[in-house]
Amino acid sequence: MRTRTIEISVGFFMMLGVLALVFLAFKVSGLTNLVGNHVYYVTADFNNIGGLKVRAPVRMAGVRIGQVTQIDLDHKTYQAKVTMAINNADSNIPDDSSASILTEGILGANYVGVAPGYADKFLHNGSKIDNTHPALVLENLIGQLLFSVNKGSEKKS
Amino acid sequence: MDNSHDHLVKIRNVHFKRGERQIFSGIDMTIPKGKVVAIMGPSGCGKTTMLRLIGAKLKPSQGSIEVDGQNIHRLSRKQLYTARRKIGLLFQSGALFTGMSVFENVAFPLREHTNLSELLIRDLVLMKLQAVGLRGAAGLMPSELSGGMARRVALARAIALDPQLIMYDEPFTGLDPIAMGVIVNLIRRLNDALGLTSIVVSHDVSEVMGIADYIYVLADGKVIGEGTPESIKHTQSPRLEQFIQGLPDGVVPFHYPAKDYAEELLA
Amino acid sequence: MIARMQALGEQGLNFCGTFGRAGLFLLATLLRRPRLIRTFPLLVNELYSVGVLSLIIIIVSGLFIGMVLGLQGYNILVDFAASEKLGTLVALSIVRELGPVVAALLFAGRAGSALTAEIGLMKATEQLDSMEMIGVDPLWRIISPRLWAGFIALPLLTLIFSAVAILGGYLVGVQWLGIDGGSFWSNMQATVHFREDVVNGIIKSLVFGFVVVWIAVFQGFDAVPTSAGISRATTKTVVYSSLAILGLDFVLTAMMMGGW
Incomplete structure (x- = not known):
């Protein structure tokens, strides 16, 4: 049961990190063209x-x-x-x-x-x-x- | 004691230095299979160091140590880790992994070295814990155990992989008489029941005399006496006599080397 | 005088020796072949103790630092009638400098010291020795997962820290001081660049994470196995990591600005 909580919280942590990256990329730096051919x-x-x-x-x-x-x-x-x-x-x-x-x-x-x-x-x-x-x-x-x-x-x- | 393939551990002319201090200068020992052999000696004579040499935690500066026919210091790292599965070492403190429960501690060697199913591991762990009488403590954490119990759990962990050799580092220190009796009893019983070979390092003369088949006494980097408990007891060597009978003054002086007493007081 | 020089020389040699040992230790750990199926659960456990447990302090500090920046920045910018530039000010200072540096300092204090103490204690109570005697390599079983967990956790924590801090600046600037929300974000977006600012911040945090965990783990492994030795090692971890972070931050910033 303990390992389960750990796994879930680590997953939550990773997702939070990715979410923060997305926020920094799109909301903060206004990145609209990831590929650059637009x-x-x-x-x-x-x-x-x-x-x-x-x-x-x-x-x-x-x-x-x-x-x-x-x-x-x-x-x-x-x-x-x-x-x-x-x-x-x-x-x-x-x-x-x-x-x-x-x-x-x-x-x-x-x-x-x-x-x-x-x-x-x-x-x-x-x-x-x-x-x-x-x-x-x-x-x-x-x-x-x-x-x-x-x-x-x-x-x- | 001359039938050479009946010997599990052979120590030949081992010298060891720690920094500038010579700890061993030419030690020879043989540990026969299936016996309980005790290494005794006053504190600081390098008894624990000897166990570390046998377990290849340390390397002798000269001489060789063979365990089960292999020179343990000539093995590659991988071979050494394989060879160590044949050796169990019981630390003085028990050295249980504090982050894991008693059950997980005993299961640890099995999980790391085998691919057994969870069910089988559970059975094996409970068997080992039963052998040391602590099956009921499987769910406890190491911090909840007394010193004697921790040592018994460590013993269960040490025998988890069914080693050929098990080494006890000061198993009797700091225990109450009951726990001491339990450990003394366990060492002998496990040795005979599982066909182990045991090396017990200790300075508790009376307990060791009770369980050992053969005794080596170390002092000043040398073996100063060896033999069965009976022959050690009746030895004539003054050094051995002082150690065995616990006399405060003798060949080993009561006073640390110092200037003349009267001279220093008057100075 | 000669004695002093001698002592200095000896300290220099000691330092080189420690550095060499730390390097060899790192190399030996990284060379341990990771067995994926076995290592993964260990890694998850360590990510929990290194990452998840640092989350609270990172989020709270980030929020407050962002809010303070918002307040201070507003008071200065308002004199130039440029208060709508607050978003730019907060975002740039956070993403480029404060995010990576402060998150790494907090990480060194929270996770680094805990790692040192944990490993030092394992050494002092002979757990590392007994693991070795069981035939399990402690570098592989204990050190390696902690090292990797640290490498992974700090960049993630830094991202979270930066995001929360910018939201803190938004809270103060827009919700409290009444700057227009649209110009707050659009000014920010016009000046903050993903490649130059955000990615450079991530690169910094990767370097910091590497250095902090390396120092922490090595100090634990190299600690004198007594209670005094462990407390000294813990102190050393925090001091050395902080110095390394600030020094490296200068070097990295200079490199990034110099267009290396």
């Missing part, structure tokens, strides 16, 4: 990606549709080549959509925002998004602002 890859060249990092989310209308998988520098054009994995579920993204580097809030992390275009053809594995908007770098913005303010005050005086 995505297709799209690239886009940006003049400036700001603080974008690998694994940053890709969003369309604020909804997460994929993530950044790779960032390289193109040695000919000196642009940043960003590779993104888009979920197969979102396969009907128009060919002429535009991608921009956006920021979550003022101090948040960068992500790639995709705005839909109007073409009938859709993006597929290996396509490239031509229409891109670089990240807004805060320092540059402030610099421009100061510059225009200065100009304005010069005119007045």
